[in-house]
Amino acid sequence: MQIYNAVSTYRAWRQSLPPTSTVGVVPTMGALHAGHISLARAAASENTHVVVTIFLNPAQFSPTEDLAAYPKTLETDLQKLEELNASLPSDGAGRVSAVFVPTVAEMYPAGIPLVRDQQIGTFVEVIPLSAKLEGGTRPHFFRGVATVCTKLFNITRPNKVYFGQKDVQQTVIIRRLLLDLQFDIELRVIPTEREKDGLAMSSRNVYLKGRRRDVAITIYKALKTAEGMYEGGEKRASVLLEAARRVVEDAGDEVKLDYISLNEPQLLEEVETVEQDRGVILSAAMWVLPREEGEGTVRLIDNLILS
Numbered sequence: 001m002q003i004y005n006a007v008s009t010y011r012a013w014r015q016s017l018p019p020t021s022t023v024g025v026v027p028t029m030g031a032l033h034a035g036h037i038s039l040a041r042a043a044a045s046e047n048t049h050v051v052v053t054i055f056l057n058p059a060q061f062s063p064t065e066d067l068a069a070y071p072k073t074l075e076t077d078l079q080k081l082e083e084l085n086a087s088l089p090s091d092g093a094g095r096v097s098a099v100f101v102p103t104v105a106e107m108y109p110a111g112i113p114l115v116r117d118q119q120i121g122t123f124v125e126v127i128p129l130s131a132k133l134e135g136g137t138r139p140h141f142f143r144g145v146a147t148v149c150t151k152l153f154n155i156t157r158p159n160k161v162y163f164g165q166k167d168v169q170q171t172v173i174i175r176r177l178l179l180d181l182q183f184d185i186e187l188r189v190i191p192t193e194r195e196k197d198g199l200a201m202s203s204r205n206v207y208l209k210g211r212r213r214d215v216a217i218t219i220y221k222a223l224k225t226a227e228g229m230y231e232g233g234e235k236r237a238s239v240l241l242e243a244a245r246r247v248v249e250d251a252g253d254e255v256k257l258d259y260i261s262l263n264e265p266q267l268l269e270e271v272e273t274v275e276q277d278r279g280v281i282l283s284a285a286m287w288v289l290p291r292e293e294g295e296g297t298v299r300l301i302d303n304l305i306l307s
């Protein structure tokens with residue numbers, strides 16, 4: 001497993017691969033957990049080479065978000081990837097051959113101030129998708145994601161890219177980006193890995209200790225409540241969403257719902273009824289509020305597909 005910090009050295013390796021080999025790329029921001037590893041495992045089963053990128057992308061954070069506090073665990077990240085390699089079958093399957101860990105200066109030659117008006121250079125926007133759902137609270141977010149993914153795809157030259165369903169809107173946006181910018185890349189979406197109680201794994205879960213970890217499960221409970229009613233025959237979005245909202249309200253003042261929504265999977269238009277013949281995304285974002293001095297607010301997202 002080679003570590004590349006520079007675009008030029010990564011490119012030299014990529015160019016050395018025979019044209020028959022395939023490359024599956026797993027973009028991450030590091031602080032790897034079982035969710036990331038399941039993406040890399042899926043990529044290893046479908047490609048000759050897996051490339052994991054680890055880059056904490058400033059462009060997707062606003063000046064008031066947690067860029068500075070975001071967990072950085074490069075040593076253990078690399079260990080986890082080595083352990084994955086050791087666990088893979090020796091015949092036929094690919095391996096994590098390269099980890100691309102660029103510096104901010106490599107990725108943003110013109111610099112990348114967090115204040116949007118101060119930014120210089122080329123940015124990619126996927127409209128109007130980027131303004132919906134997550135975009136309501138994080139208007140800068142998908143511009144940053146689409147921009148860095150475009151750069152990462154140009155650099156790493158994947159045959160396939162692997163994204164987690166946990167960030168479902170991100171997968172919808174990447175699908176659109178690949179199509180619109182004529183990338184010859186296949187998108188693979190991998191199911192959400194969860195803790196035993198159902199909480200979606202997330203790098204930001206390390207911020208949740210004790211009681212805050214317990215109430216974090218509310219977001220999943222809310223989604224499961226709506227899903228259960230849907231499976232019981234209720235198709236009206238308003239009724240499903242109201243029931244889910246009540247779950248968060250009943251959990252008390254330690255959590256606060258940002259949004260819960262039912263949307264069709266192409267343009268993310270809200271639906272009034274959940275039709276059986278097409279998947280509908282049930283997604284939510286919830287804040288776990290601080291309880292003690294020094295704690296920050298933690299924002300969690302999760303989703304289920306009703307189909």
Ligand SMILES: Nc1ncnc2c1ncn2[C@@H]1O[C@H](COP(=O)(O)OP(=O)(O)OP(=O)(O)O)[C@@H](O)[C@H]1O
Binds near residue numbers: 029035166167190192
């Ligand atoms: N629980 C999970 N199951 C499957 N894939 C996941 C899971 N969590 C994250 N991923 C995927 O891993 C990729 C990298 O995500 P990222 O590095 O932001 O981790 P994260 O856990 O989502 O972090 P954050 O806490 O910042 O949201 C994304 O495609 C994301 O959807």
Ligand SMILES: CC(C)(CO)[C@@H](O)C(=O)[O-]
Binds near residue numbers: 028
């Ligand atoms: C895709 C991504 C690595 C881009 O920075 C990030 O948004 C993430 O980790 O989901």
Ligand code: BAL
Binds near residue numbers: 029060167
């Ligand atoms: N996985 C999403 C990355 C972010 O919240 O910035």
